[in-house]
Amino acid sequence: MGNGELVFPAGVAGVECAHRVPVPPSKPFLETFRTNLKETFFPDDPLRQFKNEKPSRKLIKVLQYLFPILEWAPNYTLNYFKSDLVAGITIASLAIPQGISYAKLANLPPILGLYSSFVPPLVYTILGSSKDVAVGTVAVPSLLLASMLSKEVSATQNPGLYLHLAFTATFFAGAFQASLGLLRLGFIVDFLSHATIVGFMGGAATVVCLQQLKGILNLEHFTTATDLVSVMESVFTQTHKWRWESAVLGCCFLFFLLITRYFSKRKPKFFWISAAAPLTSVILGSVLVFLTHAENHGVQVIGYLKKGLNPPSLTTLVFSPPYMMIALKTGIVTGIIAMAEGIAVGRSFAMFKNYHIDGNKEMIAFGTMNMAGSLTSCYLTTGPFSRSAVNYNAGCKTAMSNMVMALAVMVTLLFLTPLFHYTPLVVLSAIIICAMLGIIDYETAFHLWHVDKIDFFVCFGAYFGVVFGSVEIGLVIAVVVSLLRILLFVARPRTTVLGNIPNSMIYRRMDQYSEAKSVPGVFIVQIDGPIYFANASYLRERISRWISEEEDKIKLNGERSLQYVILDMGAVGSIDTSGISMLKEAKKVVERRGLQLVLANPGSEVMKKLYKSKVLEIIGKEWIFLTVGEAVGACSYLLHTCKPGTMEGVNGVAFANDNAV
């Protein structure tokens, strides 16, 4: 009895006729390779818009693609400009104090904060495709920069070299970001899951707040380490050096800032109150110090800020060992963190306003902006969430708001820097703390725990890694746990028993659908995932265990003994050679128990590989069905009509193939 002979009369499978599963024609290797490559690196098909356009239009489109400003500038209206002006000035009032604060956080001269809010925004206005991102320095990468560079060079003993390394790191960060974008490797950022970023940012924010204790308590000597333990140690070992004046001042301003933020949160149309609060407190603080001469009573002030625009810094970049390596490492780590935040912010606002931004293009924009910055005395910048949110609330219409901010900062640099001489550092600390408290997103953490435990543990791991270890450790923990989750999913795919939904040809998981009934004599298992080397032997074990458990159950209830095992391959997305040989072995395992293996709804990849590896002949074409329903139909037909002799014959087919190999 050959393969082809086992045909089922019409209507067996409960439909007009049992459909056959075809073996797809094999495509040439290069073609499939090209399509896969395209799927992997150009999923968004960026060149699509240039198709069937006439050359002139095409050129324009390409230019617009490269310089998004050409897209919106032509139809830029006065009304747009009004909104952008308001938004730009608002974010400038936030950018100046924040810039100075974060520069301090990175152990860099305060003026760099202002420099970094001048050049990069201008570059972004030309290249950026987001309408809402407001460019500037960010707390976490600033801290990261400090903690990584400090390992090699002390910012206090060798400020010059430290500064040059900071520029170099910024350059490498930019180069790294741009090249990721050019190589279409943007999806690497996706491997930092939302849970990771929440935990990581929360932890980093906590660490940054702890660092501010130095400013608040006005301590000279402070640990360079960032972890909770050593910070607490260095705070409580020098309680005698605490200065109540600055502490009181800091707490007052922190209270003021928190109040304003709370108020603006309650009444969104008063967003500008919290937006203006930092600058207000800077002014208040400065005036206060100026009048009371508190700088002589334990309240540190910024001191002299040089007038004038960014000096060039090309010549200061360090491209020679031994320090180049640390700059490179710092650049890559800080670069990817900063980029992740920027992209996430851009995407989420684009989602709000229903427009689409190309991640890879954004990376190129950020990268160019940072490289340009590193040549003009700026350090790492990106699209920080807080500032962009203010920009969005202030009703910005285009990236023009960045240019407005840049010009406002320019004016400050040219004329107003002396005003910051008396600004007390403690106010900056208060500003940082207030900003950081907004980042610690415990609600999302609860949400994660509620919805997905593993994601919660990823978040948790990142947070604790950062707080008790270091920023890098936290990041590594989170990424490793996330990857382990993926590997575990592949190593242990779920297998579930299917049953029939009453009065239908539908078969569904019995643990999900209580009404689903098992079919006497037939056992149906669904495999939820790819069959790869990592899970092949597990699946083999598991399937045979399913069968023995089922047979025990049947013995207990004295039901009809099993004859057929149907594997629903519908959810098997991919298979490799180990998976193919697993199916071959499963066939043997099942036959050893005197049962018949049946496949339902295998995908084209599975069919192709079964055929190429000749396993198809072993399993038998006639035992592969389009749907579980048809497979069950065929099996129960055989169960009811076939005499033992015929069954022998049917099994005989399979054995014959088996021996043939």
Added chain:
Amino acid sequence: MGNGELVFPAGVAGVECAHRVPVPPSKPFLETFRTNLKETFFPDDPLRQFKNEKPSRKLIKVLQYLFPILEWAPNYTLNYFKSDLVAGITIASLAIPQGISYAKLANLPPILGLYSSFVPPLVYTILGSSKDVAVGTVAVPSLLLASMLSKEVSATQNPGLYLHLAFTATFFAGAFQASLGLLRLGFIVDFLSHATIVGFMGGAATVVCLQQLKGILNLEHFTTATDLVSVMESVFTQTHKWRWESAVLGCCFLFFLLITRYFSKRKPKFFWISAAAPLTSVILGSVLVFLTHAENHGVQVIGYLKKGLNPPSLTTLVFSPPYMMIALKTGIVTGIIAMAEGIAVGRSFAMFKNYHIDGNKEMIAFGTMNMAGSLTSCYLTTGPFSRSAVNYNAGCKTAMSNMVMALAVMVTLLFLTPLFHYTPLVVLSAIIICAMLGIIDYETAFHLWHVDKIDFFVCFGAYFGVVFGSVEIGLVIAVVVSLLRILLFVARPRTTVLGNIPNSMIYRRMDQYSEAKSVPGVFIVQIDGPIYFANASYLRERISRWISEEEDKIKLNGERSLQYVILDMGAVGSIDTSGISMLKEAKKVVERRGLQLVLANPGSEVMKKLYKSKVLEIIGKEWIFLTVGEAVGACSYLLHTCKPGTMEGVNGVAFANDNAV
């Protein structure tokens, strides 16, 4: 128009009534955690056999589980013993020359090869659950041991320390294997895919053959590096030192061995010819040298071998820095390689003879055997393929054949060692080369290329990494490529368009089933894989791209415009919070185009998380169907009956939910 109100009259979805997809009841966290843990570490449910047994039986079963010998010993018959005797003596005749050869390969005293074929087999007889595995030393781990230890300690300048480190490494290897088994982490071995092992073994075999040029050409000075380049260099830089006598001798014996193997391959019942060939050539070689005194004419011989059984080596183990670390590293790497081979061999023979072996139990057996070995002057052993195959062909019935071999080796150790004094090394080299040529499995490589390109590249990478880099490099390349494949599968899950199979309610991938027809006004996409952080944004992009491509097509053909987008979630095995928010965003993206998002056949995990994250309300319960068929049925019903007003209403529902969040 509220959520519940959108009900479809009976028969809409083409069956009695459109089935609803229930939200599964949420289980307590600890319970799911326990079940997941069990699935991950006890997939084969080893304790199952002890269930519902009375205590006395249970005790016996446990003992039998721990010491498999208790299972087969009681009903061991004389006939069994006869077959095991034959098999045991056959493998002993192979074990003695191979043992000596591989010991040389590991830069260890030849006698260790004999020691290692005495104690470990005895241990395995008691603990091993495979009936066919023949225990002994293996070429690749021997070479690996040599190349790793030589980095720290020279075997020629400091043989004592080198020997002790070899024992220590063996001990660590055993401890590592046993603990992996005890911790049920056996599945780690599964991450070495078949492709990896083929490529790796092939490369290692090539390297081992190259190393034999030293023996064949009788060169004193030879590179310690294993890569092709440096070996070729050190061979051809000293052509003047080549000795034709040993070269000729070596080639003759190699020819003899290859002939016998070819013959036995042709006529399987003469397997014993190739099995006995090594010992024969050793005897011939020794006699030849003894008569011609070739040892004085450039043919190196083994020389004096100490009589007597394994001396204890407990006191020689090195558990103190600086050398302990290298021993530990070597132990772990060699241990996992050796174990992988042993387990694979055991499994495949178990598959032949239709019995089942527990991988984790085998690991414990191998581990104990190696720890015992390291205390009795043995080095790393496992179940080599060549020897086990001979054992199997010789018709072994139980692990007793190992004991027979051990006793035969014991006799050799006690009385026959002097006979090996004149054995020429070149014969050993010939034996190794012959064995290695059998391992280079180019046919499988072709098969891999034919069936699965990526697996081929894994294999290829492993091979070239080993041959041109080092054994470790090859291993790392292969593992990394394999893991990248998994990550890529998750990062870029396939999405395919579904169409209707004529005269049926079945919907299948249109690229696989040419007869499948698309449904006017409805667009169906299937997602083949889990929705995770790694692919969430890709899927969002891809889905919207699918839609725009479809809409372009429709515009061209002037067909009915799209109204519904159905996502077939049947193949989505798992989802995380990023995936959930992806669905939320997809809903928005689809709505922005004025379309309605419909989900078909989501699994219980998806439903649970949709519900817990309140995204279910956004998508709308009434837009989730049990099958694609029913979803299409409902959509086309609405397409044909609903007036625009009603459609508004229908969309209105979704929007209402949307705003509600």
